[in-house]
Amino acid sequence: MPIVTQGLLPSGPWFTVLPDGGSPSPLNRLQTLGGSVLIEHSTGEPWVVGLWPREQIELFSAGSSRVALLGELPPREALCSIRDSPERPDVEQIAKIPGDFFILTARPRELRACGTRSALRRLWYANYAGVTIAASHPLPLALLSGAGLDVERLALQLAFPILPYPLADQCLWRGVQDVSPDAVLVLTSGEVRLEPRIPLPEPSLSLDEGAARVRSAVEAAITARTSRAGTVSADLSGGMDSTSLAFLAAREMPELVTLRHCEADPASDDSQWASLASSSLAEAQHVVFGHEEWPLIYSSLTGPPVLGDAPFRWVRTLGRYRRVVDVAAGHGSTVHLTGHGGDELFGHAPTHLVDLAQRAPLRALREALTQKALRRWSWTATVQVLTDRRTLGQWLSDEAAHLTEPLPPPTVPPGPWGYPIRMPPWASPNALAAAQRLMKHASEVGPLHPSRALHVTWHAARLCGQAVRHVQTLTSCHGLTFAAPFLDDTVLMAALAVRPEERINAQRYKPLLARAMRGVVPDSLLGRTTKGDFTADIYIGLERNRRDLLELFEDGCLLAAHGLVDAATVRRAILAPHPHLRSLIPLEHTVACELWLRAMTSRS
Template sequence: MRWFGGCAPGKQPVAPVGARLVWRDPPMWTVGDDVPGHLRTLERPNGKLAIFGPCSATERDLELALSSRAFASAAGEWAGSYTAVGVGPTGTVELVTDATGASPVYTVATPDGHVWGSSAFALASLAKGTVDTDWMGAYLRERNAPAPGGHSAWAGVRPVPPGHVLAWRPDGTPSLTQWWTPSAQPAGAAVAALRWALSEGVRVRVEGVPTTSDVAGMDSTTVALLAARHGQVTGMTLHPADVTDGGDLRYAQALGDEAVLLTRFPLTTRHLPFAEASVPLPATDEPAPSTAVWAMFSEQLRAVATAGSGCHLTGDGGDNLFTVPPTHLVHLARRGQLLRLVRDSMDWARLRRQDPRPLIAAALRGDAGRIGRTKRLRPTWLTSEIPEPVMTTTTDPDALLVASIRNVARAAKSELQLADALGVALHNPYFDGAVMDAVVSAGAEVRFSARRYKPLLADSFADVLPRAHRRRASKGVFVGDFHQGLRLNLRHLLTLADGRLAAMGLINPDPLRATMHAAALGARTVWPPLLSAIAAEAWLAAVERGPRTEWAKLHQAGAQ
């Protein structure tokens, strides 16, 4: 697994066995093969800094950030997805997390001081090395609701909040402050900011690197075309093997860009959800969202690796940013714009085939958190020890969007770890902090439309996307594949019901088996909690198989 980390100053340092040192004072290291250009350092008499991850900063930008009195703000404004670390002349260390949490950082307290790193799984062997049951219970109940504050999937391993700076004095005393907050700007300025952030985020990943990209919906197509400005891109479109036209294939063929070499990845029954993969599921920091489709995803990754890709781009995160519920209704109610409130409520309700009255009532109450959110019934297989999720009640649509993006972006890191295990550098530019900052700055009323598909993205890249893509209004639905995949693999899936989650006292096997049987027969199924249970069980098996990180005192660690 490729990851990085370090120790707080002031005490006896430790390091992973076999790590490569970036600095010895304060101790900082990398593990795994470094991606060229994704580790940058600068050392001057007034301090030093390190940037981990793809970042648009120029050498001049690094110089200015190092000399800035507000290092966190200066180092957090660049495009890309990265973690910045600065060391002052007195030995104070500042660790700056990205705004979205797509590059998560964790800490663990040891008798020798605090250790931080980009992998919770790697740090877990310094703590108890056991799964945090509170986190797991929250994940099983509602994976899109916040986990208990200060928890990761591993007991004793604490996440550093996104958009914060964790600082240590020379004696190791820590402090935590917030450096990023949403800001507002006119729609035109937000469009320009989004165009810069996504374009630069793609550029710093693909320049001089053999690049592949998903080419399917508007999101992945946009990043593929942006990448094509810097060299040849191999675009990959997934499609059912018996379908040779229409759907995503039709939109891919409409690109008309010679810099994007289109390829197809036909899907057969062996790629169905829950099918047995030829590659065991690798261990990751937490259950990966793609666990149910690992048979398909792993074959796609191997095809990408065979193509010699040094960077594979996805459109993940685009739906979360640009297909948003009408939380702006709260603002309309507050300003007394009742005619538009009713009109937008009716448009959304018609689109979703639901009653508009609950939307209007929630807007008048100022409860943005209940708009566009479907409350799921408690799954029958969860035990009583798992509490109900804590749903945010807020009047701030921006805060809701930020919380949603952060939850999804953190989970997406496990997808990058899956790809890394197969030798693929996977990238999700839509989870970049500068991209989220630009989208949030546009305001909820600009982001929402029931009449146009992803208007903010379409307006920002009107000259990049072909007309057919700008006018696209939907994407594929694959619920039928999940029913079929579960039916074909039911025997194996039923054995998971009596597995590790049951032993932890988190699920009741009989109701879970009954739900699986019903889904296999095609009954209407609430998939998210069922997928969470299956993913968690597979993840627990993976981390049992996965090698644990070995640690030693720095002078004994064999660090290079």
């Protein structure tokens, strides 16, 4: 069943970037799709065309260039150093400004464009009528170029629990190319090239040095959101990430509105920590929902479709994000702060032990023994963690040969470059073969960074950025900015500059963030060592929404129509008992792929 792209537009804002003096055909076609000219070149020709909020566009001249920023913009005074520069501004110079935005620069016969390191802002490009066009979403480019769906790459989206680098970056439309978050797209005189951005910083800072940089970066990221907003809302789940952002935002805007909901499991201590945080934020307005008042896991699957650039990884919480939009907007909020990205940057990931073993073997051994005790590793697994020297390519090739095996238990540590990769038992032979081909081909690509710790952390941040980008697709339709300050370039670079063995410590919970927030968040809150558990929420949501899940895989199942899954096997898995959550992990990705295909079909 082919996907028809004619008349298909992304949900939420989008824009395209056109070169100066090109053919008028792209503009005419984009205008028929509903796009309008947002910014013109100095010659009067269209430069940025699409549907994008005017308040999220900043345009100015600097040196011999015109600069456009689109997204969550910094305070205007932060742009003075760029505006006053007599030289052409460098992308990396602009990227040091707090905020979350696309960077576009134009000068005679040259365009440069990039998104963010976290992949929250991504670019794609394609050729139409002899003109290379960039865009913030692949669908306008697919419409222009007549690109079709890449079914093989969609098959790989079924893989779980986490798609590895570089496979998670691949565009799902044939003929549409993605711009990597670590590259700048350069268009000159009809030529196209991708220039690498400056490398990540070498992780050389101590915990204290890094904490000072992280705090400064997060403070500036919060100011960037509050300086242009009216009312600001924020998650206040009780976790260290959302709590830190709420306290920083309250210093800027005492009228802050916080949102939280209670978990189904009465033994969960998230609510206790959230209540403790609320009591220290006396001037803020706290909105609290009981478990039965908040949407269940797997709810709202049959609601209005949201069409992102790829399947939505957090699909089981889709109904909850819809409710966040309603509640935050109902309280007058235009910006909602979320702590997403905190787990990825500041959480525990033992992949650094291989690198540490080569520099400081005794310290690596001590850390490995601590991890062994906490995670119940066997002695064999502990030794393997310290000695696994496989390259990224070797690891991907090995994983491609084990796609149909059961997922290892939690007591088995991850591989040197990430978690094991598996395909669900309902994947068709064609889908499995496609996944193996793509993984073996990807094994020729090098890692994001020679350090395994930096590679894994940066890739996790990019996956989080992709998911937050999809939430923004939903919230922006209602005039609400879903802001994730931890995913700003400035915060990411500050966190990754800290030595992994100090940023990641099995004996302390998020030591870098806790140190950075001293004096902002009460010490009693920074001393938390637990993390909320949502097992009960997932089981209850599955039980009450089982009918909707089954309907997705009846006769109208699009994944089955494309020959990617056996729908009957999926239905049996939905009806089967699940004694542990690990058996539900593959279902979430499959539901996401089915809903993505349905969103495209419904908007065709």
